[in-house]
Amino acid sequence: MSAPEERGALTPRPSLYSYALRLHRAEPEGRFPGKGYELPDPSEPKRQGSRSWAKTRAALTDLLGPLLLAPDPVRATERLQRQLSELTQAVRPGHIHRVVSELVLEDQARARALARCLTRAGSTSEAVCVGLSLLARLGEPEDVPYLRILGQLRVLVGPAVRALDAIDRPAGALVWLGHHAETSALRGLVDALAAGDDAAVRGWLLAVPREPGTVAPETARRIAEAVRAADLLAADGPVDAGLAAQTGWLLFRMTSLRGDWAEILLYPEAVRTYEAVVACAGDLTPTLDHYGILLSAALDLHSGPSRLHAWGPGVCEELLEELDAVLSRPEYRAVLHAEVGDAGDVGDTGSRPGTGPGIGGVAERRRIDWARRAARQPFRRLTEPAGRLRIETVVRDPVEPDTVEVRLLIDGRPLVPEFFGRGAAHPPEWLLDSGRLRATEEPHEVQLAEAHCTEGCCGALHVTIRRDGDEVVWSDWRCPPPPPSSPLHTRELPEYRFDAAAYDAEVTRAESDHSWTWPARRVARLIAVGLRDRPELLSRWDVRLGWAGTDFRDRDRTALSLLYAGEDGSSRHHLWHIPDDGTAPKERAAAVLHRLATVDPRTYGS
Structure with a gap:
């Protein structure tokens, strides 16, 4: 099993590797296929038995255990394929991954040999999945071409x-993008990466569109x-x-909490990438788009x-100081005081027009x-001593x-993304x-956060708050385990104690801070x-x-949800x-309350 072209000979059926290799070689210039290839001979789906997940896990564990120690990986592969085909319950790739990740690998050399035999010569998707799951733990650079x-x-x-993420993340990202890239720019980027054309990679990276909804947070990370x-x-x-x-914008998309967790937590190069973007910040032309990108980076580095991520001592603070210095320049301050239409092309990235989040008076x-309201938020506490508890209401860039x-933030670490991998913290109306x-x-x-799909589906993060003498205590947490693919790990939240006077002062400050709001x-x-x-x-x-x-x-439109x-x-x-x-917020709110007092809201139009 030394050459990538080697054809499996364990069964009369060709190996999945040799099948995929043949299709790949037929692609023009070695391109990645959009959405991937189907299996060569899709078998009828296994009949769904009544076996529980616990029984399925036990069966897979019993089946795999002895084979991991087998001296002959070829015979072990034949036996595994036969036994997997005899299971009455369909086994999904996720099931296999979970079981393999929990196995004790007493002899890693033999387990790795089995994994390579399964991936290079296996003829069924389940057997190859076992090999791939083992390589996610034991893989080495020589496995990358096969993967x-x-x-x-x-x-x-x-x-x-x-498996690739554990060995070669850029290769894993390329394979992922090959299946998920839908726009022409992303397809061009995938082709350029596959061909190793660095100049084309730069060009297609700049062409990636930034219109809302075109690049999901995971896509940005990949x-x-x-x-x-x-x-x-x-x-x-x-x-x-x-x-x-463009890189600053990718970081911005990765920090979105519209999904279950922030993709930035899965990006090992986050620290280096932030450092690289900040190092280039002073060379960006002072446009509204660049201001928004740099301010968003500062807000995330701040809270x-x-x-x-594993920042060195004082590194975050140094980057914030550099961003503060750039955004405090007269030419950047002028962006905030410009009239609509004079702040620079909203879609200008400093290299080409028309590629930003949209052009228009309302959007601009x-x-x-937003930039005016948030301009000083990430910088105003740089010189103040940080308390144990810090509460920040943050509004993201309206693009x-x-x-x-x-x-x-407790001891400088954001609580909800660290422990609750199923949604963002509640808005200030709920908590403050x-x-x-x-x-x-x-x-x-208090419910601090709820899963996007509601608590009844995937849970919520709860804490009990009480006063204990001159301290305030957060304890008795209720938190569901993170999703299987989450970057978080299941662990018990500790009891937190705060100085009562400092706690009360911080809560009062946060409740009184309305600087983040806009009229509606x-x-x-x-x-x-x-x-x-x-x-x-x-x-x-x-x-x-x-x-x-x-x-x-x-x-810019207020909305009330009325239930009856x-x-x-x-x-x-x-x-x-x-x-x-056009009326002042107080007048508009008073008019709404007056109408609620005099007219049955069940008769209102939308």
Whole structure:
């Protein structure tokens, strides 16, 4: 099994490796196939038995254990393929990976020999999956060419990428992108990477579109891994401002919490890449797009999930100081004070026009307003002593659908992304306006975050807050285990104790800080406060407030979720939109409360 071209001879069927290699060689210029290849002879699906996961795991463990110690990997492979085919329960790649990851490998050399025989000569997807899962633990550089070929089979992409990630992350990212790249720019980038054409890689990287929804957070991470972003920026020669801006934008996408966890936590090169982007920051032209990219990087270095990486002492603070110095330059301050249309092309990346998040008066105005509000947030505490608890309400750049979260940092580490891998922390209306974080003599439980799919599906993060003399205690945590593919590890959250005076002061400061809000959101907060003070405004109509906020598609429009029972007793939901009529937030909120007091909200139009 020494040559990549070697054909398996364990069974009359060809090995999956030789099959995939033949298809790959037929591709023009060795390109990766979009969406991958189908299996050569898809067998009928196994009948689904009633075996539980515990029984399936036990059966696989019993089957694999002796074979890992077998002296002859060829015979062990034949036996494993036969026994897997005799299982009455279909075994998914994820099941195999979980079982193999838990196995004790007493003889790694024999286990590695079996893994290589399975991947290079195995003729069934289940047997090859076992080999790939073993190589995720034992693989070496010589295995990479085989894994790249096997990863072009659609059913094997996940196991192959896992194995490659452990050996050669850029290769794993390339295989992943080969299956998931849909835009022409991403397909061009995959082809250039596969061909080893560095100049074309740079060109296609700059061409990756930045319109909302085109590049998911995981895709952004895989792009950065595949192109070796930190190395690109650190290469000798003049600074490429376009590459620096595009890399900064990839980091911004990786820090999104619209999914279960921040992809930045899965990016081992995060520290080097942030350092490379900041080193180039001073060479970027002062446009609104560049301001947004650099300010977003500062916000994440200040309180976001990137702080969970292994930073050296004071490194984050040094990068923040450098970003502060750049954004404090007169030419960058002028961007914040420019009229709409004069702040630089919203889509300008410093290298080409029309590739940014969109051009238009409304988008540009929103982004300028956000930058003005958030401009000093990541820098104002650089000289202040950090308390044990820090509470930051952070609004992301509005080029991404609105995300407003309360970031809770304990000893400088963001709590929710470190322990809860299923969603972001709740917004300030839930945690701060309600007074939920206040400590009283009577212990009370607070939900800090909830899974995107609701607590009933995948859980939520809860803590009990109580006052104990001159301390405030966070304890009795309730937290579901992280998802299997999460970068987090299951571990028990500790009890946290805070100085009561410092705790109360920080909570009061956070509750009083409304600098992050914009008019429509301020209207929603004032309405919610008014309804808490006057609950009869809704109760008289047998209506209750679900939530008050801003429209996900139009952040300048206030939205109220109203819940009530229909005539047939079924639950009804009405989303009332309140447009910006040009009046001050207090006046707009007062008008809404007056209407709720005088007109049955069940009769409102949308």
